[in-house]
Amino acid sequence: MAFSAFATGTAQEQAPRRKSRIALFLLLPGILYLVLFFLVPLVSLVLTSFQEPIVNGDIGEYQTAFRWENYTDVIGLYGEHILRSFLYAILATIFALLFSYPLAYFIGVKARRWPLIQNLMLVLVIAPFFISFLLRTLAWKSLLSDESVVITGLKALSLMAPDAHFTGTPAAVVFGLTYNFIPFMTLPLYATLERLDTRLLEAGGDLYSRPFTTFRTVTIPLSMSGIVSGVLLTFIPAAGDYINASRDFLGGTGTAMMGNVIESNFLVTLNYPAAASLSIILMAVILVMVTVYVKRSGTEDLL
Amino acid sequence: MLGEAVTAEKPPLRARRLSWGFGSWLLPAYTIIALVFLLIPIAYTFVFSFNNSVKSNIVWRGFTLDKWANVCDKAEVCEAFGNSLVIGVVATVCATILGTMIAIALVRYRFRFRSAISLLLFLPMATPEVVLGAGLAAEFLTAGVEKGLVTIIIAHTMFCVSFVVVTVKARVSTLDPALEEAGRDLYGSPSQVFWRITFPLLLPGIIAAALLSFALSFDDFIITNFNAGTTSTFPKYIYISAARGIPAEANVIASAVFLLAIILVLISQVSSAMRRKRLAKIG
Numbered sequence: 281m282a283f284s285a286f287a288t289g290t291a292q293e294q295a296p297r298r299k300s301r302i303a304l305f306l307l308l309p310g311i312l313y314l315v316l317f318f319l320v321p322l323v324s325l326v327l328t329s330f331q332e333p334i335v336n337g338d339i340g341e342y343q344t345a346f347r348w349e350n351y352t353d354v355i356g357l358y359g360e361h362i363l364r365s366f367l368y369a370i371l372a373t374i375f376a377l378l379f380s381y382p383l384a385y386f387i388g389v390k391a392r393r394w395p396l397i398q399n400l401m402l403v404l405v406i407a408p409f410f411i412s413f414l415l416r417t418l419a420w421k422s423l424l425s426d427e428s429v430v431i432t433g434l435k436a437l438s439l440m441a442p443d444a445h446f447t448g449t450p451a452a453v454v455f456g457l458t459y460n461f462i463p464f465m466t467l468p469l470y471a472t473l474e475r476l477d478t479r480l481l482e483a484g485g486d487l488y489s490r491p492f493t494t495f496r497t498v499t500i501p502l503s504m505s506g507i508v509s510g511v512l513l514t515f516i517p518a519a520g521d522y523i524n525a526s527r528d529f530l531g532g533t534g535t536a537m538m539g540n541v542i543e544s545n546f547l548v549t550l551n552y553p554a555a556a557s558l559s560i561i562l563m564a565v566i567l568v569m570v571t572v573y574v575k576r577s578g579t580e581d582l583l
Numbered sequence: 584m585l586g587e588a589v590t591a592e593k594p595p596l597r598a599r600r601l602s603w604g605f606g607s608w609l610l611p612a613y614t615i616i617a618l619v620f621l622l623i624p625i626a627y628t629f630v631f632s633f634n635n636s637v638k639s640n641i642v643w644r645g646f647t648l649d650k651w652a653n654v655c656d657k658a659e660v661c662e663a664f665g666n667s668l669v670i671g672v673v674a675t676v677c678a679t680i681l682g683t684m685i686a687i688a689l690v691r692y693r694f695r696f697r698s699a700i701s702l703l704l705f706l707p708m709a710t711p712e713v714v715l716g717a718g719l720a721a722e723f724l725t726a727g728v729e730k731g732l733v734t735i736i737i738a739h740t741m742f743c744v745s746f747v748v749v750t751v752k753a754r755v756s757t758l759d760p761a762l763e764e765a766g767r768d769l770y771g772s773p774s775q776v777f778w779r780i781t782f783p784l785l786l787p788g789i790i791a792a793a794l795l796s797f798a799l800s801f802d803d804f805i806i807t808n809f810n811a812g813t814t815s816t817f818p819k820y821i822y823i824s825a826a827r828g829i830p831a832e833a834n835v836i837a838s839a840v841f842l843l844a845i846i847l848v849l850i851s852q853v854s855s856a857m858r859r860k861r862l863a864k865i866g
Contacts, residue, residue: 303692310681310744311700317741318707321718328721379617386614399852403845404618410844411625412837413802414821418829419624422641462621512709520711523804528825539713539805546717546809556721559714566711 329556340550350557358541358558365538366565368450369519372457373465376514377507379458380465384506385499388473405466417456417529421447424455448532456524464513472506508577516566538562625841632834639828650831657832663820664836666732667801670816674739675796681740682747683789687781689748690755707745715742716809723810730812738810739803743796750795754788798844 329350331342355362387405391398408416424430424446434440446452476499484494500507522539525531531540538558546555631640635647655661685704688694707715719738723730762784766776804818811819821833 300692300694303688303694306684306688306692307694307700310685310748311703313681314703314707314741314744317719317722317737318715319703321715321722324722324725325714325718328725382610382613383617386610390610396856399856401614401618403848403852404622406848407625407841407845408621409798409802411628411841412818412821414804414818414825415628415829415833415837416624418821418825419627423623423627459621459624516709516711520713520805522713523822526825528822539711542713542717543808546720552721552724555717559717562711563714566709570709 325556325559328552329560331553331556340552342552347553350553351561354554354557354561357554358538361536361538361541362558362561362565364450364535365519365562366569368454368457368525368537369515369521371454372461372518373511373515375454375458376462376465377511380462380469380510384466384469384473388470389476389478392474402470405470406463408460408463413460414523414529417460417523420456420459421530424452447530448527448535450535452530452532453525453535453537456530457518457521460521460524461514461518464517465510468509468513469503469506472503476502504577508574511573512570516570519566520562628834629838629841632831632838634831634834636831638830640831640834641828650835654832654835657830659815659820660817660830660832660836663815663817666815667817670732670735670739671797671800673736674743674800675793677736677740678743678747678796679789679793682744682792683751683785685744686748686751686755687785689752691760704745704748707742708749712742712803712805713809716806719806720809730810731814734810734812735807735814735816738806739800742803742806743799746795746799747792750792751785751788754785754791758784794847801840 327344328342330344330346330348331350332345332347334341334343337343383405387398387401391401422428426432426445426447431440431446435442435444440446480498480502481494484498485491489497519537520539522537522543523529525535525537525540527533538561542555542558542562545551545558631643632650633646633648634640634643635645635649636642637644685700689697689700716738719734719741720730723734728734758781763776763780766780767773771779802818804816804822807816807819808822815823817833817836821829824830824833
């Protein structure tokens with residue numbers, strides 16, 4: 281959805297070559313702003329990632345250098361956190377897709393007959409956006425705590441070991457990530473499924489294809505652009521998230537993700553080079569994964 | 584965003600039901616369960632805003648309206664909320680102006696470095712928030728800028744601009760250039776054409792973009808945390824007090840904001856449904 285928005289080539293048809301001074305006036309403030317507060321920060325992050333501590337300097341004092349070892353150091357120290365981040369983010373993305381697809385299919389295809397109900401269901405899907413992300417996560421923490429009805433119930437039914445916990449475990453973190461990013465998955469899926477021409481599904485049936493074959497060979501390919509947008513919109517924020525994995529929220533001692541490590545290095549121990557090199561690694565891995573994924577799924581025009 | 588998706592043209596309805604079992608009752612039942620699941624934490628937050636809690640708000644201690652009546656008894660909650668409102672409004676105004684100008688330029692004008700500019704607009708949306716936050720914080724650190732309200736506003740404006748561009752651009756590309764041409768043919772000055780024709784037609788898109796920006800800014804925690812210094816915002820207050828327990832007053836504010844937002848969305852839905860009906864009658 282968001283990713284295809286810049287790619288459309290309407291300008292060529294609509295715009296005869298008009299005064300480029302006006303274009304410059306319209307573009308300059310915003311572009312300058314982004315250069316100053318998006319691009320320059322990225323560059324300064326790269327520079328920081330190579331800095332070295334000042335000899336005899338205070339904590340948090342660094343000087344410009346070209347210290348490659350910062351990268352090997354953080355990979356050695358936090359390799360586990362890096363792997364965990366991507367593992368959790370991939371799991372959350374898969375669960376969010378499995379959760380959202382039938383939901384988006386019902387709202388976008390089945391509910392077309394009742395536009396009002398369709399719109400109300402969409403409002404319910406985006407409703408979580410209107411209440412603080414942090415409070416939602418804390419609500420789950422209470423609802424799934426050891427004393428909660430759900431967990432005591434599961435234990436009473438022997439579906440969970442009596443001394444087991446849910447909050448603080450990797451499962452809880454993946455659950456939280458999945459829950460928090462479901463609307464990002466459902467909305468782009470809905471946007472493509474809503475435009476799905478159901479006559480094509482009928483044609484599949486008329487040609488004696490089994491429903492599952494029709495779903496696999498017609499519905500899925502036609503909704504591919506929504507799947508790709510949803511996966512990216514879920515995976516990217518999930519990989520960088522540090523709320524769910526935080527110990528005060530759904531995480532525990534063994535669940536810290538890259539975001540947690542970047543935060544504690546930057547804001548607590550003032551180890552700016554380590555935080556910066558971790559950020560660059562996170563961004564680089566995401567860019568590589570996104571490019572490969574978009575190429576593989578055959579929707580290159582999205583970027 | 585929502586409005587655009589909803590008013591899009593739909594292919595004709597199929598007459599026959601799909602024959603596979605997935606369609607009959609399983610899917611509607613699943614949808615209801617899924618929607619209820621999405622709403623559980625909201626209901627929890629809302630219910631616990633009426634809790635007669637003492638310190639932490641975890642155990643139910645009976646119903647009270649006290650917290651709603653005296654939200655600002657917890658001064659830090661109200662102060663954080665006030666900061667969030669100020670930041671949200673200022674960042675929204677800045678991002679909406681900058682983003683709308685870019686959106687108009689992108690659709691209406693041809694210029695060099697077009698793909699570079701598109702990439703520059705796309706990247707902030709594809710960058711994880713930790714990286715955006717840490718990058719800005721590193722820049723402020725190098726430049727020796729003290730972090731506070733201003734640095735939060737700068738940060739929020741930055742990540743909202745791209746979302747404004749996407750939202751407004753969708754609206755600009757649906758605009759018929761013939762309308763503006765007609766204005767010019769009737770001897771309208773460029774500024775008259777813009778303010779009397781272009782701007783009113785763009786307004787729904789601009790309003791949608793502004794609401795989106797405000798929502799993004801108001802709920803942002805990660806980028807804020809890196810650039811706030813000692814300044815508190817509503818999400819930051821919740822993060823800090825999570826360890827010792829959130830007061831019910833925070834639930835009150837979150838619930839009130841939620842109700843307000845839902846009412847606004849429902850009003851816009853109903854009014855657009857009524858407009859469609861009117862248009863259908865004329866047609």
